[in-house]
Amino acid sequence: MTIEVLLKPKAIEILEAVGDRSMSIKELLDAVGGSATTIVKRVRELEEMGLVKVDFDLNFPFKKKVSITRKGLSVLKTINKLKNKLDRGY
Secondary structure (H helix, E strand, C coil), X not given: CCCHHHHCCCHHHHHHHCCCCCEEHHXXXXXXXXXXXXXXXXXXXXXXXXXEEEEECCCCCCXXXXXXXXXXXXXXXXXXXXXXXXXXXX
């Protein structure tokens, strides 16, 4: 996987959504919108890049929980710095 994953629909939105707390796929879908297929595919791609990790709840209903990794946080901070510079006209 390469940086192109970050240019795909919903990739950055997913990183932003899980930046503060882990979320289930359903919670992600509610937070960022789009189709379930897109969210699941993007989470898998972000996980392959090491930007998010997926854990399974050990308690019923055994949901998948997506959370950001240290690497993902670093990438998200860089993206936010770029957004801020672009917003200021740099």
